Amino acid sequence: MKKTGLYFGVVALAAVLTLSACGNNNNGNNSASPSASASPSASAPASSPSASAPAAGGGAVQDVTINASNWKFDVTEIKAKVGDTIKLTLKNTDGVHGIAVEDLGVKVKNGETVEIKLDKAGTFEYHCSIQCGQGHDNMTGLIVVE
Numbered sequence: 438m439k440k441t442g443l444y445f446g447v448v449a450l451a452a453v454l455t456l457s458a459c460g461n462n463n464n465g466n467n468s469a470s471p472s473a474s475a476s477p478s479a480s481a482p483a484s485s486p487s488a489s490a491p492a493a494g495g496g497a498v499q500d501v502t503i504n505a506s507n508w509k510f511d512v513t514e515i516k517a518k519v520g521d522t523i524k525l526t527l528k529n530t531d532g533v534h535g536i537a538v539e540d541l542g543v544k545v546k547n548g549e550t551v552e553i554k555l556d557k558a559g560t561f562e563y564h565c566s567i568q569c570g571q572g573h574d575n576m577t578g579l580i581v582v583e
């Protein structure tokens with residue numbers, strides 16, 4: 438406390454010396470007191486914690502494994518946020534299937550892992566990409582990006 442007071446005194450003195458000819462002594466005192474770290478509002482805009490908020494909203498990485506069988510995917514809805522990345526793995530447990538997400542230009546084969554960067558909101562359908570038999574048309578799911 439003593440040192441802060443001394444520092445404040447020096448700053449005030451400097452301000453007074455600088456402004457002495459203008460009769461602005463009151464002004465000098467007012468501007469000197471916020472600099473003595475007594476004003477959290479003055480430092481808030483400088484650090485701007487809100488600037489990092491949008492980046493924190495997305496950017497997560499989700500590992501998703503879809504097991505495909507005749508004739509269904511065991512995962513039929515994947516939820517994510519804009520900015521997230523999905524690492525999508527396909528495993529065929531029964532039959533021969535693939536995954537296509539046409540709106541995102543993504544295709545995944547059996548045993549493959551594909552990274553999907555989600556840079557826009559929306560609902561994107563995926564479906565089996567291999568004509569696998571009578572239940573083929575039932576093999577669909579959704580990626581929901583908010």
Ligand SMILES: [Cu+2]
Binds near residue numbers: 534574
């Ligand atoms: Cu199929």
